[in-house]
Amino acid sequence: MTNIQERRTKPIITSKEIPLEHPNVKMKAISKKKNYFIKHWPLYSMILPGVLYFLIFKYVPLAGSVIAFQDYNLFKGIFESEFVGFKHFENLFTYPEFSQIFNNTLLISFYQLLFGFPAPIILALLLNEVRKMVFKKTVQTLLYLPHFLSWVIVGGLVINILSPSTGVINEIIRSLGGKEIFFMQEPDYFRSIVVGSGIWKSVGWNTIIYMAALAGINPQLYEAAEVDGAGKFRQAWSITIPLLLPTIMVLLLLQIGHILDLGFEQIYMLLNPLVTETGEVFDTYIYRVGLVGGQFSYTTAIGLFKSVIGLILVVGANKLSKKMTGNSIY
Amino acid sequence: MFKLKRKSLCLTLSILFLVFTALVGCSSKTESGTDKSGTSNGGSNNINIVMTDRGIQAVEASPDIKNDKYVKKLGELTNTKLDIELLSWAEYEQNLTLMFAGGEYPDLMEVNGVNSPQVAPAIDAGVFIPLNDLIEEHAPNLKKFITQEQWDSPNVSKDGQIYAIPSTNYAQNWAVVMVRKDWMDKLNLEIPKTIEDYSNMLRHFRDDDPNGNGKRDEIPWSARENFRYGEAIFGAYDVIPNDWKYIDGELIPNFIRPEMKEALAVYKELYEEKLLDNEFLVQQGKDFDAKIKGKGNVGMFIHDPSYPDKWQTEIQSNTPSAELEVIPAPVGPDGKGGHTIASPVGSMVWAIPTTNEDPVAAIKFLDKFYNEDVQTFLTYGIEGDTYTIDGEKINYKYPTDQKSIQNETLYQNFLRFIGPSHLENEEFLSNRPHGDLIKQAIEVSKNEGRENDGLGMSNPKTLLERPELQKDGLWVEFAAKVITGKESLDNFDNFVADWKKRGGDQVINEATEWHKSAKK
Structure with a gap:
């Protein structure tokens, strides 16, 4: 109440006007802050929905991670379940296939980064050079399409295409006189199939952001380069790529944060007992143990482990990128 | 100043209004949900x-x-x-x-x-x-x-x-063997009994072009992933993988018993000879159905005894000449066979x-x-x-x-x-078209089957904590590798030792405890 009256009667006090040793300095500083908030409260209230969203849906559930240190029982709840310390983490690290799963996850992720990440950039660069608008738009639309199919459908398609009895690929191999290959049953092919089908599904969609960045490049730069006698490749190398770099770096950093999240659906759809040695990843393991076996605490521990690795990687990569290119996400 | 204030007031009001409507929207949704269910259909x-x-x-x-x-x-x-x-x-x-x-x-x-x-x-x-x-x-x-x-x-x-x-x-026996009667008639085959007989029949299915299209596109026997609807040979050796046997004071899962090794050897042979569908290890239900009903080129499969008539009708819609027969499952060394007998x-x-x-x-x-x-x-x-x-x-x-x-x-x-x-309901069955097929299936299913000593046991605690010890975990991986020739069958004993070391011994202890308390 006093604040409001104060504000009505006096002009806003700036800190310069108050001697620092004044006994009321603290109170005044707060009231100054308060004043600021009160003056702009309509603006501040606009953050509210966003803040609430993150608090309620992102931060509060974080507290649920505490069950990683408990023997969580669905019916006792968080507060009455027994604490067991690091038991579940010990179980995870002593699990005989732990290193296998860890390797698979890292390797598939690494391949996705190596082949899947540049794919939309290259595609966007290629599309950018297309001059016939009709052709460009048609191709773009066709490339977006797979994004809207669920993995259940794409997985089924992949299995059918690679099927030894009815698949197109094996039909071709047979007609060339070869012997059919059981692609889905060979551990050696599994990672390539995962990465390949992943690229096929998402490459078109992922070009959108690069296309937008490309559209923002000043055409005068290209004109100037042409006048200087630069060819298409020179232009791409010296203008397009440097100007795309900030976008690329930000997306790369975000991707690195998710290095242990591979998207459960895709791998689950393609996985079978013959390829678990190269295909089982954390997400599918969590599904098998957690939801089917009901081991909530154990799987929370795995999730927590994944998050910590992700955090370390993203902070590290961000630091590195800041040093090397000057781009960073925060 | 006043103008600005009014503007911001309008803005806040509109935001508040939005939030409010969103909240009201949510709550009214749930209300209408319960309303609807309350008046869904007649009765007191x-x-x-x-x-x-x-x-x-x-x-x-x-x-x-x-x-x-x-x-x-x-x-x-x-x-x-x-x-x-x-x-x-x-x-x-x-x-x-x-x-x-x-x-x-x-x-x-x-x-x-x-x-x-x-x-x-x-x-x-x-x-x-x-x-x-x-x-x-x-x-x-x-x-x-x-x-x-x-x-x-x-x-x-x-x-x-x-x-x-x-x-x-x-139907306590949840699966019976069904074969294409029209194929058997055409090739003059007798109803097989032993595993040997079965292999012979399947070989004829493979080689003698029973569907008469001149191509060797017949699949003698098809099944689904994780050996689902493909357990007849396990049944012959009395080692249904999901079941348990009480032996020498211990309740042991069938898939580590020595007889399992013999059964796997048979599967390996059938697979290598292409008598067993070479895609079965990755085959989903819909693909299984598509082969049997759609293409109609599967000679033998295993399914629920309660509706073979439906299978026949559906196969006939694409292959009008098709006829099914339910036959007893292959018998093993002890002269018995069949699938697991479930609880009443x-x-x-x-x-x-x-x-x-x-x-x-x-x-x-x-x-x-x-x-x-x-x-x-x-x-x-x-x-x-x-x-x-x-x-x-x-x-x-x-x-x-x-x-x-x-x-x-x-x-x-x-x-x-x-x-x-x-x-x-006898009357219902006797008038039903192909009702005799169901009767046949029920008859067959009542006369065969393997007892499960672990019937009614919920999974022991260790199996839940270490799901890889279950049938669909390490075992199915091992079995699949043996059958496709990626691993030698001689490693079976190593597999068992490894399974036991990884917590299998604990599983057997827990299961035996259960058996003692349940069967006293």
């Missing part, structure tokens, strides 16, 4: 039921199951408003877990046995009502028709308390949560399933629609096309919560 008692769609296509495809005419009819006959909420059969266990996590329960709930890993902790936590007194007082039919053996099943009882009403498992209680049972304010209504509702009019409905459907009455006699329109076959499953399978199966 309102019971909301959570049940699975049992993977029945007609149910999955139904846009609004609450207002389905068969559901309404059941409500009418039992004088109850049925408010059905479905859980997907394919993801049943996850959905059930989510339901328990949510902590809101219906009046009546279909659960996968009170000893299942999902439900057992709920029983301990007092989520469901013990039903002994309710049955005693309010359910004369249940008392009369359900046998003591069924009540005693660990699927419905725990420590002498009944927690669920059992459904009847008519169906795996799905009906429990009443303690949140139900009127459990008597729910128990009375279930009791009515044994009434004659309800039984007639569950077998024949609705009068004037699927059957007519001619004096005393019921004239049932036996379905012939795909759609009415699907529809039939709505009342015969989906809505039959408990009570005897329509397959027990």
Whole structure:
């Protein structure tokens, strides 16, 4: 109440006007802050929905991670379940296939980064050079399409295409006189199939952001380069790529944060007992143990482990990128 | 200044309004939800039921199951408003877990046995009502028709308390071998008995072009991933992988017993000779169905004995000359064979949560399933629609096309919560087209099968904590590798030793404990 009256009667006090040793300095500083908030409260209230969203849906559930240190029982709840310390983490690290799963996850992720990440950039660069608008738009639309199919459908398609009895690929191999290959049953092919089908599904969609960045490049730069006698490749190398770099770096950093999240659906759809040695990843393991076996605490521990690795990687990569290119996400 | 203030006031008001409407929108949604369920269909008692769609296509495809005419009819006959909420059969266990996590329960709930890993902790936590007194007082039919053996099943009882009403498992032997009779006739083959005979028959299927198209495109025997519907050879050696045997004072999973090695050797041979579908290890149900029904080039398969007639009809729709025959499963060294013999209680049972304010209504509702009019409905459907009455006699329109076959499953399978199966109805079967095929299947299934000493045991604790020790974990990986030649069968003993070392010994101890307490 006093604040409001104060504000009505006096002009806003700036800190310069108050001697620092004044006994009321603290109170005044707060009231100054308060004043600021009160003056702009309509603006501040606009953050509210966003803040609430993150608090309620992102931060509060974080507290649920505490069950990683408990023997969580669905019916006792968080507060009455027994604490067991690091038991579940010990179980995870002593699990005989732990290193296998860890390797698979890292390797598939690494391949996705190596082949899947540049794919939309290259595609966007290629599309950018297309001059016939009709052709460009048609191709773009066709490339977006797979994004809207669920993995259940794409997985089924992949299995059918690679099927030894009815698949197109094996039909071709047979007609060339070869012997059919059981692609889905060979551990050696599994990672390539995962990465390949992943690229096929998402490459078109992922070009959108690069296309937008490309559209923002000043055409005068290209004109100037042409006048200087630069060819298409020179232009791409010296203008397009440097100007795309900030976008690329930000997306790369975000991707690195998710290095242990591979998207459960895709791998689950393609996985079978013959390829678990190269295909089982954390997400599918969590599904098998957690939801089917009901081991909530154990799987929370795995999730927590994944998050910590992700955090370390993203902070590290961000630091590195800041040093090397000057781009960073925060 | 004033102007700015007013502007911002407008802005805030509009934001507040937005937030408010969003909140109101949410709450009114839930209100209308409950409203709708309250007035769904006729009858005096309102019971909301959570049940699975049992993977029945007609149910999955139904846009609004609450207002389905068969559901309404059941409500009418039992004088109850049925408010059905479905859980997907394919993801049943996850959905059930989510339901328990949510902590809101219906009046009546279909659960996968009170000893299942999902439900057992709920029983301990007092989520469901013990039903002994309710049955005693309010359910004369249940008392009369359900046998003591069924009540005693660990699927419905725990420590002498009944927690669920059992459904009847008519065909206790859940799978029989079906072959293409037209192929056998054409090639002059006799019904095989031993594994040797079977291999011979399959070899003829492969080489002698029984479908007569000049191509060697026949698949002698097809099955599904994880050996689903492909366990006949395991049955011959009495090592059904999911089952247990009590040997020398220990309850041991079949898949580590020495006989398993012999069975795997046979599978390996069949696979190498292409007598067993070389895609079966990665084959999903729909692909399995597509080969048998769509292409009609599968000679032998294994499936549920309760509807071979449906298989035949569906195969015939693409391959009109096709005929099926149900034959006894291959016998092993001991002269016996067949698939696992299940409990007399169906795996799905009906429990009443303690949140139900009127459990008597729910128990009375279930009791009515044994009434004659309800039984007639569950077998024949609705009068004037699927059957007519001619004096005393019921004239049932036996379905012939795909759609009415699907529809039939709505009342015969989906809505039959408990009570005897329509397959027990002699009159129904004898008039049914291909009814003899079902009779044959039931006959075969009653005369074969392997006992499971671990019947009714819920998974030991260690198996839940280390799911890789289960049949679908390390074992199926090992078996698949052996069959496809990626690993030598000689490694079987190493596999067993490794399995035991990784916690298998603990599993055997726990299972043996259970056996001692259950069989005393």
